[in-house]
Amino acid sequence: MIPYIRRAAGLCLVLLAALLVNAARVMVFEAGSLDGNPADRRPAIARWGQPRGEIVVDGRPVTGAWDSGQQLRYERSYTHGPLYAPVTGYASQTYGTTHLEHAEDAILSGTDPMLAPLPFWNDIVRGRRPGGNAVTTIRAAMQEAAYRGLAGKRGAVVAVEPSSGRILTLVSSPSYDPAVLSGTGREVKDAWARLNSSPNQPMLNRAIRQTYPPGSTFKMVTAAAALDAGVVTDVDAPTVTPDPFVLPGTRRVLPNEATGCRNASLAYAIQWSCNTVMAGLGVKVGLAGMVDAAEGFGFGDTGLKVPSWVARSNFDRDMSADQLALSSIGQFNTRATPLQMAMVAAAVANNGEIAHPYLVDRTTTSGGTTVHRTVRTSYRQAMRPSTATQLQRLMVKAVEEGTGANAAIPGATVGGKTGTAQHGLGNTGIPYAWFIAWAQAADAAQPAVAVAVVVEDAEASRTDISGGGSAAPIAKAVMEEALRASTP
Structure with missing residues (x-):
């Protein structure tokens, strides 16, 4: 009898060893592939089994959660969803996450391991802590x-x-309510299809993900290049710039919307937005200097x-002289995000230095x-102080005294630059309206805000747009709020 017991015990030991080997194979060697198997719903159930943390604006959450009672229990909710969609993005049980939610x-x-009380705590207990919060700027x-x-209207506003x-404003229009994408089911899929097929592209974050020809607002970059390179030594001195101005190597004449641009000074060219002067200065600086x-x-x-990724703004590195002239006034292939142009205004306001833009002040438990x-x-030293x-x-x-008069704020110092961005076949489309600016309170040591506004579908004449009729009043309203908040 004893030999049979020994054989049975030996067989049990072999089976136990085989079981342990198989468990090790599954838990150690195949864990990664099993965790990533789309048929495994446990990660999704765990992910949505507790409320997400909050995204906070001015001390108040603009997100929330509601108990759906479904297997994926908590769905994301949004307060003033369209207003903050370019900031929050969406957290969808069907389509994933974008922007800060991502x-x-x-x-x-x-x-996040930083939420755990001890290192490797989450790995040991195989759980997760309550969601933390992202406090925005x-x-x-x-x-x-x-x-x-x-x-x-189609457009965007960025203020830093x-x-x-610190990014103080990040608006894209038209917008959408991220809550319609939070859950699962036919309604969510229909909303996704509707939003993606809309010609107005409401889910496009125009503030950081769309680039536009910056038009005359780019002249501030050209002016900085001309001064730093010594091409201009006196901003009030006449420049040797003819009007009409023929683009180098072509017979094409570059027009001016303003008058009095022949041999105008840099100061006059910025004040009244002379194309010919700024195009000529760009050519004199040269391709290498303008690229730098x-x-x-x-x-x-x-x-x-910011921490969401930002689309690349473009200035070509290889151009002919006529293309360089057009690029120097924000045309040809030059393109910029509204955030990029807000950074241009901020560089002027901050003595030439650009602080790295950011949207999250802190994260918390x-x-x-x-x-x-x-x-x-520090992000860049864009020009000399x-x-x-x-x-x-x-x-x-x-x-x-110039084209940006609609942005003037009584009792404050405001600097601005208007822009018209031509587009469409043969530049026949209504120009995009641009305005970049900064504002400083009378008793303040430094500017409180720099802002960029672009309006795609400006319903105004070209003259009104170039005079700041569409974008400048929006910038003014934003700057007034910034100055009000900075006043003790």
Whole structure:
């Protein structure tokens, strides 16, 4: 009898060893492929089995969660969804995440190791902490002013604090409610199809993901290049620029919307937006100098994140002289995001330095303990401080006595630059309306805000647009809110 017991015991040991080997194979060697198997719903059930953390604006959450009672239990909800959609993005059980919902997903979903009380805690307990919060730099009053100003028109507004890089406003219009994408089922799929097929592209984040020809607002980059290169040594001295101006190597005449541009000074050219003067200066600076200047402001950067990724703004590195002339006034292939042009205005306001723009001030645990705080860092030194000082004066004159008069704010110093961006076949489309500006309170040591506004479907004559009729009033409203918030 004993030999049979021994044989049975031996067989049991072999089977137990085989079971342990198989368990090790599944849990160690095949765990990765099994975790990624789309048929496994456990990760999704765990992910949506607890509420996500909040995205916070001015101390108040603009997100939430509601209990659907379904297998994927908690769906994302949004307060003033269309207003903050370019900031939050969406968190969808069907289509994933975008913008801050994506960039800060580990914090919001509770999987970030920094939320755990001890290292490797989540791996040991095989669980997740309550979702943490992402506290943004957005100011609600400024966001609302920008959104109201666009009034549903296609366009975008970005405002930053020049000294720190904090993004104070990020608006894209027309917008959408991210809540319609939160759950699952036919209604969500129908909403997705409707939003993606809309000719107005409401889910396109025009503030950071769309590039436009910047038109005359780019002349501030050309002016900085001319001053830094010594092509212009006196902003009030006449330039040797003919009018009419024939593009180099062609018979094409470059027109001016303004009068008095023949041999005009740089100051006059900025004040009244002379195409001929700025195109001529760009050619004199040369391709290499203009490329260096543009890239000094951030053009060509493919790695900019705020923390959502930002589309690359473009200034061609290989051009003929006539193409360089057009590029120097924001035409040809030159394209920029509204954030990029806000950074141009911020560089002028901040003595030539651009602080790295950022949208998240800090992340916290669900209880409010800070997990990570964004530290101010320098992004670029776009121009010499002396150059920035001169351009500040020119931008102020453009508002006080030139094309940017619609942005003037009583009791504050405002510098601005209007722009018209031609587009369409043969430039026959209604130009995009641009305005970039900065504002400083009378008793303040430094500017409070730099802003860029673009309006795609400006319903105005070309003259009105070039005079700041469409975009400048929006910028003014946003800057007024910024100045109000900065006043003690």
